[in-house]
Amino acid sequence: MSGARIPEATVARLPVYLRALNAMHEAGTTTCSSLELAQAAGVNSAKLRKDLSHLGSYGTRGVGYDVGYLRYQIAREIGLTQDWPVVVVGIGNLGHALANYSGFSSRGFRTVALLDGDGTRLGEHVAGLRIRGFDDLDEVVAEHGVVIGVIATPASGAQEVADRMVATGIRSILNFAPTILTVPEGVDVRRVDLSSELQILAYHEQRKSGGERGLPASVAHELAEAVDDVAAVAAPSTEQTAGQAAGARR
Amino acid sequence: MSGARIPEATVARLPVYLRALNAMHEAGTTTCSSLELAQAAGVNSAKLRKDLSHLGSYGTRGVGYDVGYLRYQIAREIGLTQDWPVVVVGIGNLGHALANYSGFSSRGFRTVALLDGDGTRLGEHVAGLRIRGFDDLDEVVAEHGVVIGVIATPASGAQEVADRMVATGIRSILNFAPTILTVPEGVDVRRVDLSSELQILAYHEQRKSGGERGLPASVAHELAEAVDDVAAVAAPSTEQTAGQAAGARR
């Protein structure tokens, strides 16, 4: 049972369940039904039960789930019984925030190094860690056995950083830069794309506020080129082409 | 055609296509095939064509797509021909990074206000905006016609912030706090959950490294309670219960 493959959609929800269980545990709850847990996690109760059934049969009919037990089982399945060393590359606006974020360390991840390509940042201390040069990557990875890398550089440098990470043996990458990374098979990349999230919200928002439609295609076609440089459509993204857009931090 | 409903999976990919098209446009490319665009976006070319076919028939067989034209059509479909005023609540580590992020403004979104519940931050200036009190929410929303809100507060305050946002008329929320928000029907919430992303990576990573399995369930059950307080499993998340974990910023 616990060797079988777990559907990707289920894997993506396990962290949510785990968090809900942790909250219950802290509230002193020792037992919960699938309905309670499902509501806390914001999903259908049938879906929750099916998800959990992929891990094994850890509930008791007529009773529910033991919070502590289920918590352990999910943590084990995700791999949080060990903690994972993580390296963050690109200590700008976002990198600083990530370095200071306590939510990682408290959930099974340990930031072991902060790297930046910009020499002027070297030596600066953030959250108790000294910023080191990007060239130290191999050393850091070897020393701590890092397998997860976080990229918080501008898009222009992200692919290069990813290539170097892969070369050093990192096989899981969390990418905040708005680019699609090309990596060899066997390397996992998850992308966190805030602009996309906002754009998806905007799409739905537009649908809600009555559907005032755009121009007919015939007219639009003629306007297309003219509109190219209008900021609202899609202003030249500084970071897609040009070197890092060093926004004035702080 | 352009009134029909677009599948959610497609909507989520449109921003990626748009970004790829913008990059091509800046590189001087005026035409591209579905294969080129698909590779730039990291998807199958058939999927790309089907996605685009939901918007209309904007390509030319034997030729491909006109970059400028397609760019306009996608931007229009998403609703980026106007720009959207956005309010950010919770100007801590992450809020500062978001405020300084140029990628939003350059992609059709305009941060019109930064709000924080902590009185001591009031008056501080970030990225040209003065931090205002959370109580100014109604005023800000009314003044700028805000419909999109970003929550970057600790989890403990997120639901309250969301409630207030909904009360003022905001119907789209981007939530960075690790909580499931409860909102009325008609309000969209998108969650960006960095810990979950890392945990998903960890799950796959664990599978890659030779699947050394956990303990048998029988033994695990006895250990479950003992293991509760081991940090690696899931240390008490400071922000789930306690008030804001004011990590030392800067």
Next chain:
DNA sequence: AGGAGTTTGTGAACGTGCGAACAAACTCGG
């Protein structure tokens, strides 16, 4: 003009995911 080559748009097959519904397994009270 016509044929060869190219590329889109879409129909059809396949796989995955979701939700309702229900039998099996448990508790509890008498």
Next chain:
DNA sequence: CCGAGTTTGTTCGCACGTTCACAAACTCCT
């Protein structure tokens, strides 16, 4: 011990998403 009530685990039908494969539509060269 039994029957009523509760809750899990699973089965089934359906909707959605993905990929293949190909006809239709276009360009270009002769």
